[in-house]
Amino acid sequence: MHWSQVSILYRRELRSALRERTIVVNGILIPIFMYPIMLWAMFTGMTFVQGINEGFVSRVAVETPPAAVHSALLDSLRARDDVELLGLAQGGAGESDGAPGASESPGADWLQALAEGDIDATVSFRPLNGDALPENFAVDVQYDRAEERSRRxxxxxxxxxxxxxxxxxxxxxxxRELNEADRTVFAVKVENVSTSEDIGQLLLSQMLSFFLVVMVALGCFIPSIDTTAGERERSTWETLMTVSASRASIVTAKYLYVATLGIVAGLLNVVAMMVSMGAVVRPLLAGTNDAITFTIPWLAAPVMLAGAIALALLFSAAMMILAAFARSFKDGQAMITPVYWLVFIPILLGNQTDVNLSLGSALIPIGNVTMMIRDAISGVFLWQWIAVTLLFTLTLVALLLLLARQILTFEDFLMGAFDGSFWRFAKEKLFA
Structure with missing residues (x-):
């Protein structure tokens, strides 16, 4: 293998990729624009729905009014613009306002109205007998938890x-001449010691670690199919194998090209997420006590880069091996898609916020890198387990490359004479 040949072929693959619309869209445009637009749409939709829900007027049926001494409570309910009282006239308790079911067996009728969605809740006031507070009372509220209006x-x-x-x-x-200290049986004081930076790092660690891995996989997905199955479909694979460059140089250039696009997609996604999180979330929280500051420790940058490179090398090797047996782009997608979806299982395992990277988790493929990136964004750097994670991932890459080297020794595979998937090839050729 000659690295000068690899360099020439590598640049050729990159130039070809930049002329391919599908690769440009999936590898560059989607990482840049997808998540900012998605975050904006998500938060805008949440704000819109919240505004609609807050605009609803709650229809509340009063089954049993409170005692006359607590008539101010009913006045408070009536004074709310977002609450409509049913079952009571404006003059006082117990008088019907002509609402359905208020005149006869009101309890059953109100429950039926609640079940049918004609009202949102029922409320009953009943006295609590006691010597200390003889006018104390209890409130029974019935509502439909399955309905947002009723919950509100x-x-x-x-x-x-x-x-x-x-x-x-x-x-x-x-x-009764009791001050606040005398009437307080016990007090619970709650203090949140986390800063706005801590909350921001928590959100970023969960989102960036997940989306970085997904986008690296997506960035490798289309190029790995195009450079293998796509070449076969265009009938250029066999022609490429006849050039003066060695086959090892050709495959190495293709492999590095796929890995490069995976790394670029992942890093572009990180930058887009950082920009969009600050631009979208911060204005929504302006004027509240929930201000969030999005910052990443500078040491997290090389860890994220190392993780993206390791994942790109792993995904590229695995996807190219599978896609190389496809006859068309469509067949390549069918062969790789199940593996692509399997990526999400270890990702979710590595995204648990209460577990840090350890020896056991460092030996979980893909999940270990996800956990490593998540810890780094949170400011936790367990360097020994980071080294184990990268070493284990690169070991898997080396095993896949050895497998690819073994596959390249079969002439019928190189020239497209073998008709079947990788699993059939492994059964008939590798393990026969």
Missing amino acids: AEFRIRDIVSDYRTDWLASEAES
């Missing part, structure tokens, strides 16, 4: 009742 109605009722109860208990305590 329950939340609004609970919010109004909670505010009223707090004010009423404070008033009762004041009348």
Whole structure:
């Protein structure tokens, strides 16, 4: 194998790829534009749906009104623009407003109306007997958890009742000359010690580690098929094998070309995600207490680059071996697609936030690199396990390259005389 020949063939493959629309779209344009657009559409859709839900007026049926001393609670419910009380007249408790089912057996009728979606919730007030607070009361709310409108109605009722109860208990305590410390049985103080940078790193570690691996695989997917099955379909594979360059140089150039596009796709996706996360998420959280700062430790950059290179070498070798047995681009897609979807299983395993990289997880293909990248973005650098992860991944690459070298020794494969998949070839040729 001559590296000068590899260099010439490698540049030829890259020039050909840049003229191929499918490769440019999947390897360059999708990593740059897909996730920014997807994030924008997702957050815009969430905001739109949230606005629609908040605009709903909750239809609440009062089955049993509170005692007269708590009439202010009903006034608070009536005063809300987003709550409509049914079963009560404006004048007071117990008077029907002409709503369906309010006149006879109201309880059963309201439950039926709730089941049919005519109302969003029912509320009943009942007294709680006790010497300390004789006017205390309980609130029973029935709602349909399967319906967003009903869940929102329950939340609004609970919010109004909670505010009223707090004010009423404070008033009762004041009348009994109890200060806040005396009437507090116990207090729970909650403090979030994480910073906005910690939250941003958590989100980035989960998203970037996942999408980087996916985009490296996607970046290798189309080129690996085009440079093997595509060459056969265009009847240029056999012609290429007759040039003066050695077959090893030809295959090496193709392999490096596929790996390069995989790395480029992954890194472009990282840059696009970083830009889009800040541009899309930060304005949505402006003016709230949930500000998030997206930063990545500088040491994470070489770790991510090393992970992307290792994955690209692994995916390129595996996909090219499988696609090389296809007769057409369509057959190549069919052969590689199941393997492409299998990538997601170890990725999800490596994306668990409560598990750091260890010796055991470093020996899980693909999942180990995902976990390594996730830890690096979070600022956790376990260098010994990072080394094990990269060494194990490169070992798998070496095994695949040895397998590819063995396959290249068969003339019927090189000249397209063998008709079948890799699995059939392995059964009949390699392990016969």
